[in-house]
Structure formats: structure tokens, C-alpha cells
Amino acid sequence: xxxxxxxxxxxxxxxxxxxxxxxxxxxxxxxxxxxxxxxxxxxxxxxxxxxxxxxxxxxxxxxxxxxxxxxxxxxxxxxxxxxxxxxxxxxxxxxxxxxxxxxxxxxxxxxxxxxxxxxxxxxxxxxxxxxxxxxxxxxxxxxxxxxxxxxxxxxxxxxxxxxxxxxxxxxxxxxxxxxxxxxxxxxxxxxxxxxxxxxxxxxxxxxxxxxxxxxxxxxxxxxxxxxxxxxxxxxxxxxxxxxxxxxxxxxxxxxxxxxxxxxxxxxxxxxx
Amino acid sequence: xxxxxxxxxxxxxxxxxxxxxxxxxxxxxxxxxxxxxxxxxxxxxxxxxxxxxxxxxxxxxxxxxxxxxxxxxxxxxxxxxxxxxxxxxxxxxxxxxxxxxxxxxxxxxxxxxxxxxxxxxxxxxxxxxxxxxxxxxxxxxxxxxxxxxxxxxxxxxxxxxxxxxxxxxxxxxxxxxxxxxxxxxxxxxxxxxxxxxxxxxxxxxxxxxxxxxxxxxxxxxxxxxxxxxxxxxxxxxxxxxxxxxxxxxxxxxxxxxxxxxxxxxxxxxxxxxxxxxxxxxxxxxxxxxxxxxxxxxxxxxxxxxxxxxxxxxxxxxxxxxxxxxxxxxxxxxxxxxxxxxxxxxxxxxxxxxxxxxxxxxxxxxxxxxxxxxxxxxxxxxxxxxxxxxxxxxxxxxxxxxxxxxxxxxxxxxxxxxxxxxxxxxxxxxxxxxxxxxxxxxxxxxxxxxxxxxxxxx
Numbered sequence: 001x002x003x004x005x006x007x008x009x010x011x012x013x014x015x016x017x018x019x020x021x022x023x024x025x026x027x028x029x030x031x032x033x034x035x036x037x038x039x040x041x042x043x044x045x046x047x048x049x050x051x052x053x054x055x056x057x058x059x060x061x062x063x064x065x066x067x068x069x070x071x072x073x074x075x076x077x078x079x080x081x082x083x084x085x086x087x088x089x090x091x092x093x094x095x096x097x098x099x100x101x102x103x104x105x106x107x108x109x110x111x112x113x114x115x116x117x118x119x120x121x122x123x124x125x126x127x128x129x130x131x132x133x134x135x136x137x138x139x140x141x142x143x144x145x146x147x148x149x150x151x152x153x154x155x156x157x158x159x160x161x162x163x164x165x166x167x168x169x170x171x172x173x174x175x176x177x178x179x180x181x182x183x184x185x186x187x188x189x190x191x192x193x194x195x196x197x198x199x200x201x202x203x204x205x206x207x208x209x210x211x212x213x214x215x216x217x218x219x220x221x222x223x224x225x226x227x228x229x230x231x232x233x234x235x236x237x238x239x240x241x242x243x244x245x246x247x248x249x250x251x252x253x254x255x256x257x258x259x260x261x262x263x264x265x266x267x268x269x270x271x272x
Numbered sequence: 273x274x275x276x277x278x279x280x281x282x283x284x285x286x287x288x289x290x291x292x293x294x295x296x297x298x299x300x301x302x303x304x305x306x307x308x309x310x311x312x313x314x315x316x317x318x319x320x321x322x323x324x325x326x327x328x329x330x331x332x333x334x335x336x337x338x339x340x341x342x343x344x345x346x347x348x349x350x351x352x353x354x355x356x357x358x359x360x361x362x363x364x365x366x367x368x369x370x371x372x373x374x375x376x377x378x379x380x381x382x383x384x385x386x387x388x389x390x391x392x393x394x395x396x397x398x399x400x401x402x403x404x405x406x407x408x409x410x411x412x413x414x415x416x417x418x419x420x421x422x423x424x425x426x427x428x429x430x431x432x433x434x435x436x437x438x439x440x441x442x443x444x445x446x447x448x449x450x451x452x453x454x455x456x457x458x459x460x461x462x463x464x465x466x467x468x469x470x471x472x473x474x475x476x477x478x479x480x481x482x483x484x485x486x487x488x489x490x491x492x493x494x495x496x497x498x499x500x501x502x503x504x505x506x507x508x509x510x511x512x513x514x515x516x517x518x519x520x521x522x523x524x525x526x527x528x529x530x531x532x533x534x535x536x537x538x539x540x541x542x543x544x545x546x547x548x549x550x551x552x553x554x555x556x557x558x559x560x561x562x563x564x565x566x567x568x569x570x571x572x573x574x575x576x577x578x579x580x581x582x583x584x585x586x587x588x589x590x591x592x593x594x595x596x597x598x599x600x601x602x603x604x605x606x607x608x609x610x611x612x613x614x615x616x617x618x619x620x621x622x623x624x625x626x627x628x629x630x631x632x633x634x635x636x637x638x639x640x641x642x643x644x645x646x647x648x649x650x651x652x653x654x655x656x657x658x659x660x661x662x663x664x665x666x667x668x669x670x671x672x673x674x675x676x677x678x679x680x681x682x683x684x685x686x687x688x689x690x691x692x693x694x695x696x697x698x699x700x701x702x703x704x705x706x707x708x709x710x711x712x713x714x715x716x717x718x719x720x721x722x723x724x725x726x727x728x729x
Contacts, residue, residue, distance in 0.1 A: 024386040025365040026599045039727060044694065044720035110533040111471060131535045131704045217480025218693075219536045220700035236357045237482060237689045239382045 012252075018245035025241075036246035040234070043243075048222040049230040052137060053206055056226060059138055060205040064145035065198060068152030073182055075153065076160045086157070090150035097147060101214045104143045105130075108215075130216050133223040140211040140224055148204075152197065159193040160186065192265060199262035203255050227251050309343050311608045316355070316595070317374035318348025325633045333623050337615050344608045354593070355379075364388060372595045372609045377412050378486075378688055380424065380596070384415050389423045389596035395606050396422045401618040404648040408681045413594065416504075416686070424596035425610070427617045427624065428642040430557040431588035431681050432490040432580055433672045434458070439574045440465050440472070440552045451578040451671055455520050458553060458581055462530035465552035474530035474552045476545055477521060477703065481538040484699030485692025487555050489685065490589040491517045494580035499685035500725065507721035509695070510714040518710045522702040535703040543568045546575070555580060557591060558639045558669055565636065572636060576668040579675035587682035592642065618644065620653040627661035638662035640673045690724045 019036055021029035040046055075085055092100060107114045108129040116126035129139045163185065171181050187194070209228035212218055218225035218233075227247060235244030319326035327350075334346045354374040363369040375383060383389050396402055402410065405426065413424040438448035444464040452458040462474025478484045488509070489499050497513025500506065525531045543560070545551035547568025554560070558577050564570035580588060595613055597606050616623035627637045638658060645651030659666070685691055698713040 024388050025361060026388055042723055042727070044723070126533075128533075128704065131533070133705070216536050217482075217538055217696070219480045219484075219696060220704040221697050233689075233693060235361065237693070238687075239361065239379075239386060239689075241361060 015245045015248050015252075018241055019249045020242075022242050032242065036240075036242035037250075039240070040230075040243050040246050040250075043230070045218075045222050045225050045230055049225045049227045052222075052224060053208065053226045053228075055137055056141060056144075056208050057202055057205040059141040060144060061198070061201060063141055064148065064152070064205070065201055067145060068149055069156050069194070071149070071153045072156030072160055073186060075157055077178065086154070089153050092147055093150035095147075097210050098214065100147045101143055101210055104139075104146070105215055108139055131220060133221055136216055136220060136223045140208070140215060143211050143215070144205065144208065152201075155193070155197065156190070159190045163189045192268065195265050196262060199258050199265065202258050203262070206251065206255060206258075310345070311343060311604045312345040312347060313372060313605050313608050313612065314347045314349055314370040315372045315609070315612065316349050316351065316370040318350040320350045320352045322352065325635055329626070329629060329633065329635075332629075333616055333626075337612060340615075341608070341611060344611065346612055367600075369598050371598045371601045371605045372613070373598065374427075374593060375424065375596050376593050377591055378684055380412055380594075381416065381684070381686060381688065383596060384423050388599060390599045390601050390606060391421050391423060392597055392606055392610070393421045395603065395610055396425070398607065399425070399610050399614045399618070401614055401650060404645050404650050405618075406644065406646045406648075406681075408590065408683070409592070409644055412590070412592070412683060413596070424594050425613050425617065426592055426594040426642070426644055427613075428559070428594070429590065429592035429644050429681075430559060430641040431590045431676075431679065432494070432555055432557050433577045433588070433675075434553055434580055435546070435556040435558075435560045435575060435577050436461075436553045437465075437546065437549065437551060437574055438576045438668065439549065440468070444468055444552070448576060449667075451576060452553070452581050453578075455581045459520075459524055459528055459530070462524055462552060463528050466528070466530040466532075471550050472552070473532035473545060473550060474528075475524055476537065476542045476551045476554045477531060477699070478537050478539070478542065479700040479703050480536040480696060482689055482692040482696060483538050485695030486589075486688075488514075488517060488695045488699055489688075489692070490555050491520075491580065493587045493589045493682050494583035496586045499691060500721075504686045505725055507691070507718045507725065509721070510718040514714050515710055518698060518702050518708075518713065521699070522708060522710065525703050526706045531703065536700060546570055549574070558641050558672065559591075561668075562636065562639060572664045573668075576671070578671035579679060584675060584678040587680045590681035590683060618650075620650050621657060625654055625657065627657045631661040631663055634663075636664045638664040638666040638669075640666075640669045640676075643676075687724055687727075691721050694720045694724065 017029070020031060020033065022032050022035070023029040071089060075082060075089070078085065095103075110116060110126055110128055110131060113129070115129065119126060127135060130136050167185050167189070168181055171185050176184065207228050208226050209232065212224040212226050212229045213232065216224040218229055228251070231244045231247040231251070233244075234240045234247060319330050321327055330348060334348065337346060338344060349370050355376060357379070360369075360379075363373075402425070406429070409426050409429045410422070412426065413422055415421045415423065434451065436448070436451055441448040441451075441461070444461070444467070446461050446464060452461050458475060465474040466472055478487050492499065492509055492513055495513040495516055497511050497517075498508040501508045521531075525535075542551065542554050542556075543564055546554065546560070547564045547570035549570070556577075561570075561572065561575045561577060564575065565572045595609075595617070597609060601609070619625065621628075624642070630637050638661075640658075643651070645654065694717050698710075698717050701708040701713050702710065
């Protein structure tokens with residue numbers, strides 16, 4: 001509990017304090033009320049950061065939410081090579097995030113990158129990937145999805161395997177094919193875990209930082225600047241911890257809403 | 273339930289207690305402070321063990337210094353790179369900042385404004401070399417409030433130029449002894465280098481992580497422009513010079529196709545491309561060649577540096593690094609620290625200027641930097657030693673050196689990082705979008721910059 005208080009509560013409380021202070025870490029902090037919030041509100045990148053964060057989360061839900069579930073269903077249905085394929089799916093999780101992100105930097109290279117070379121094989125002209133305002137954000141979502149695919153798939157797989165086999169057998173006896181079994185057995189039986197994962201994914205993706213930090217530096221034209229990245233800019237590049245903490249507090253409040261819903265849902269699941 | 277609540281209350285009290293403790297004003301006496309005339313100083317940027325020759329030289333210098341000053345103990349703190357912006361504030365907050373901490377010019381103004389460095393004005397007079405230092409270099413470490421207070425001393429100084437790959441120039445049929453003097457020359461040379469084949473980039477430019485805005489400032493100064501008005505309160509880059517910077521890049525990127533297709537480059541990207549031998553030119557100072565040689569597999573002989581095109585009679589963005597003092601350092605530590613800096617960073621023939629030793633160790637000698645003294649006596653002495661012990665092809669830097677007399681060093685603008693972040697947008701736009709409207713980009717950036725400059729933080 002002491003460790004929890006020191007490493008989890010203390011930074012959180014400290015962040016709240018800092019967001020209302022001007023602090024140079026030498027003199028005692030000076031209370032400035034909502035000045036830090038006004039500063040970040042007036043920042044030209046503020047709304048871009050929130051819109052990009054929301055868009056990133058939205059795109060991550062469209063792409064990153066469905067893919068692990070589908071993969072889990074497929075893996076669950078397989079009769080052979082299950083263990084091997086589970087390992088293959090989980091492999092990206094084992095790579096340090098920085099390595100995975102830099103690997104994609106090479107994949108996205110507009111000249112010699114793997115993706116454009118693959119497109120060339122089917123006579124599709126090369127894409128700008130990270131260098132275009134229309135594709136940069138979605139390119140980051142693809143990296144993020146790839147990195148987190150394994151964890152999501154394994155959680156779904158565990159949930160699928162807890163579904164009583166006789167339900168599937170009854171469905172099969174009634175003549176249900178794969179899609180019908182998924183619709184009438186799998187989805188209703190995993191409803192709560194699907195909801196929990198949805199909320200967890202929203203909380204995780206809204207904190208996206210490493211992808212814009214390493215791949216795009218927030219560009220082009222602020223197209224990939226996110227709230228967490230802007231927070232980093234304030235704290236470490238502008239030396240304004242007050243502004244960074246104010247942004248952090250705003251993000252925390254938003255995430256708190258989703259976390260509260262998550263807690264309620266997971267409590268329901270536990271009581272089920 | 274009651275137990276849970278009591279437990280939570282206890283945790284909350286502990287959390288608040290920790291916060292209160294962190295907000296305390298008690299100024300703890302630092303370990304290693306003077307006792308019986310003895311003083312210990314911690315100094316940042318000791319060369320890391322992975323750089324054995326420089327480390328050996330540092331340790332020899334510490335031994336020599338301590339022999340001459342038996343009451344002072346120098347404790348080096350090694351790190352690579354010497355400063356990491358991520359840890360600077362944390363070290364200050366945690367009380368682990370060195371007594372003499374290492375800084376880039378870019379951060380000096382911010383540190384002074386935030387009162388995160390000690391005022392050394394009353395002690396700095398003991399350093400004899402200070403009177404010979406270039407006034408513009410000393411200006412970097414002074415407050416911008418007409419009080420003439422001093423907060424640090426320099427270790428390195430240069431201004432921006434044009435770094436080019438001599439080997440690629442030769443391959444492309446260009447004369448490496450006659451580098452570009454105008455931006456038209458740069459365009460023509462870049463086209464020839466890009467024509468060498470896939471992967472070759474004629475001219476590389478940054479546009480992300482605030483580095484785009486930084487290079488915009490460098491190119492703007494060299495065209496005679498300014499980032500901010502004289503009083504520093506409004507943006508001044510939305511000018512003919514500012515437009516010329518962006519228009520020129522846009523033409524090279526889209527009309528000439530000589531800047532490669534990969535953009536959003538940051539600091540290490542261009543270094544890597546230079547070291548890999550595929551990049552023809554970039555804006556940078558002689559320290560770029562040093563970095564490319566030491567850390568990115570390039571060879572000294574392959575690179576040359578000249579002035580930024582058309583910068584004669586104009587200004588060039590100055591850069592460099594130095595040391596500032598922990599705001600909690602005692603007067604004894606500050607005095608001892610100044611003695612160390614005078615010995616190690618500012619004395620011709622000693623410390624960083626011990627070129628005889630550097631040559632004996634097989635380290636590069638001959639770069640025209642640091643330029644701390646200009647034409648004053650110590651400057652001439654350092655240049656003579658540099659020439660005497662040169663191990664790198666000094667002729668490769670001749671165009672840069674010759675241009676220095678016609679170029680004024682100019683400091684970075686106030687709120688530099690914030691302005692650079694704003695200008696990253698304009699730089700990334702012209703390099704990634706063919707239809708980018710330069711006038712609108714600069715007008716938008718100007719309006720955003722004015723808000724930042726008006727902000728009183």
C-alpha cells in the first residue's frame with residue numbers, strides 16, 4: 001500500500017497541485033489559479049491535439065477493436081497449429097515499443113519502405129503514409145494496433161474458451177454455421193468482456209504518445225499532435241510543467257469518466 | 273467497510289503529506305559543501321567511459337587541477353548526451369542537478385527566466401579570460417533585462433553554415449573546393465546530387481520535433497530577417513525574408529525534386545543520412561561534421577562546411593553550449609566551479625584546448641570551433657595551436673572560416689522552443705504538400721507566435 005501511495009497516488013496529487021502552480025523546482029511553487037489552463041487553452045495546437053486524440057481513439061476502435069476479436073474467433077475455431085499461431089499473434093507484444101515503432105518507420109519509408117514496395121507489386125502508386133495530413137494519423141493507428149494485437153487477442157481467446165461447449169453443440173445441431181454461432185452464442189456470451197475491452201481501449205488509446213513522438217514529431221502540420229504529446233512538449237521542451245500538468249489533469253478527468261464506467265461494468269461482470 | 277474507509281483515509285493523508293513535503297521551502301544544505309576550506313563540486317558532461325580517449329583526458333585534467341587547487345575536489349558526472357531535456361527539470365526537482373550543469377544555448381534564456389540557475393555576477397570577475405571572450409558569446413549567458421547579470425560561461429560557440437558532402441560533390445561533377453554561394457547554386461547542386469540515383473538527396477531539411485522551426489530561424493537570419501521585433505514582443509518572421517525561406521524550400525522539394533520524398537525529419541535523421549553518404553547538403557555548423565564522424569559512421573575527410581548562402585553582410589544563428597550553476601550552490605562552490613571552468617574550458621593549451629594531447633591521442637584537431645574569443649589574443653593563440661596540431665583537413669572548413677568576418681552572430685529568439693514548434697507547421701507544410709500557401713502559412717504562424725510572445729510565463 002505504501003508503494004502504491006508513493007508511486008501511484010503521489011504523482012497524481014502532485015500533478016494536480018502543479019497544474020495550479022508556476023513552479024521552477026527551485027523556489028516554492030507560486031499559486032496561479034487557472035492561469036495554466038488559460039495558457040494551454042490559448043495554445044494553437046490545443047484543439048488540434050484533442051481532435052487528433054479523439055480521432056486516433058475512434059480509428060483505433062474501428063481497426064484495433066474488431067481485429068483481435070476476429071482473430072480470437074478464428075484461433076478458437078482452428079483445429080491445428082493453435083499454439084504456434086497464438087505465439088505468432090503474441091510476438092509483437094514482446095518487442096519493446098520503441099523497436100516496434102522504429103520498425104514501422106522503415107516500413108512507411110516513402111522511397112524504399114516495405115509497404116510501398118508491396119503496393120508497387122500490385123501496381124498501386126506509392127503512398128506518403130506519415131508525410132501526408134490525410135494518412136499520417138491512420139498510419140499511427142496501424143502501428144498501435146499491430147503492437148497491441150496480441151494482448152487483445154489472448155484476452156478474447158480466454159473469454160471464448162470459457163463459453164460452455166454445449167452451447168455451440170446445440171447451435172450446431174440446430175444447423176448454425178460459423179457466423180450464426182458467433183452472432184447467437186459468442187457475442188452474447190462475451191458481451192461484458194467486449195464492453196470492458198472497449199473501455200480499456202479508449203483509456204489506453206487516448207494516452208497515445210510514443211507513436212507521434214517517434215514517428216512524426218506531431219506533424220505534418222500538427223496532424224498527429226496528441227494531448228499526451230503536447231503535454232510532453234510543455235513539460236520538457238517549453239519547460240512549463242504547469243501547462244503540461246494542466247493538460248494532464250484535463251486528460252485525467254476525461255479518462256476518469258471512462259474508467260468509472262469500466263469499474264461499474266467489471267463489477268457487474270464479477271457479480272454475474 | 274470501516275476498515276477500508278480508514279485505510280483509504282490513511283492513504284489520502286499520506287499522499288497529501290507527501291505533497292506538502294514536496295512544497296516545503298526548507299533549503300537543505302547540500303552534501304559536499306565546504307567544510308574546513310575543502311569544497312567538492314559536481315560537474316556535468318564528463319565524457320562517458322564509452323569514449324575512452326576523452327575520458328582519459330578529462331581524468332588527467334581533474335588530477336592536474338586538483339594538484340594546483342588541493343582544497344577543491346571535482347566530481348564529474350558522465351552522460352551521453354550531456355543534457356537530456358527530459359531529465360533536466362526532474363533533476364532540479366529531485367535536488368540531483370550538478371553544481372555546474374551543462375546547457376545548450378537554446379535553453380539558456382529559458383533557464384535564466386525561470387531562475388533555475390545561480391547569478392554568478394559577483395564572482396565571475398575572478399575569471400581573467402572573461403574580458404577577452406566575444407561579447408556576443410558572453411551575451412548568451414546574461415539576463416535580457418538590462419541588469420547585466422551573468423549566469424554561466426561558454427564551452428563551445430559557432431554559427432550556422434552549410435555542411436556538404438565533398439565526395440558526393442565530386443561524384444556529381446561539382447567542385448568541392450567551390451561550394452554554393454547562392455541559393456540558386458544550392459538548387460543546381462542539389463539537383464545534380466539527387467540525379468545520382470534513387471536514395472540520393474541533394475538538400476535535406478528538418479520539419480518535426482521543433483527542429484524545423486530552428487532551421488527556419490537559421491535560414492531567416494542568413495537572409496537578413498528576424499524572428500521577433502526589437503522589443504521581442506511580436507513576431508517578425510512574416511516578411512519577405514521569411515517567404516523566401518519557405519518558397520525556396522518548396523521549389524527544391526516539388527519543382528526540383530531534390531530533397532527526397534521522406535520528410536518530417538528530426539535531428540538524428542539528417543546526421544544519419546550524412547553519415548550514410550547519401551545526403552549532399554544541409555544547414556549546420558562544423559559541429560555537425562564532428563557528430564557525423566563520431567556517432568554516425570561518417571569520415572572527416574568527406575565533409576566540408578561553408579557559410580549559409582547569401583549570408584555575407586547578414587547574421588547567422590549562433591549555437592553552442594556551456595555551463596551554468598545550480599541555483600542552490602554556495603558561494604564557495606561557485607568560486608571553485610569558476611576556477612575549474614577557467615582551467616578546463618577557457619585556457620589556451622589546457623583542458624579542451626590541449627591540442628597537443630588531443631593529437632597524441634589520435635583525436636580530431638582542426639575544426640574552426642569553438643570560437644570563444646574571436647580575434648582577441650587568446651583566440652589567436654588557440655587558432656595557432658589548432659593549426660600546429662591539426663589532424664583533420666582544415667582546408668575543408670576554409671570557406672566557413674573566411675566568411676566569418678562578414679557575418680554577425682545572432683542569438684535565438686525569446687520563447688525559442690515554442691516559436692520553433694509553431695514554425696514546424698509551416699516547414700512541414702511546404703515539404704509535404706505541393707499546394708502549400710506560403711503567405712497563409714506565415715500569417716497563421718505569426719498570429720500564433722504573437723499569442724505565445726504575449727503570454728507572461
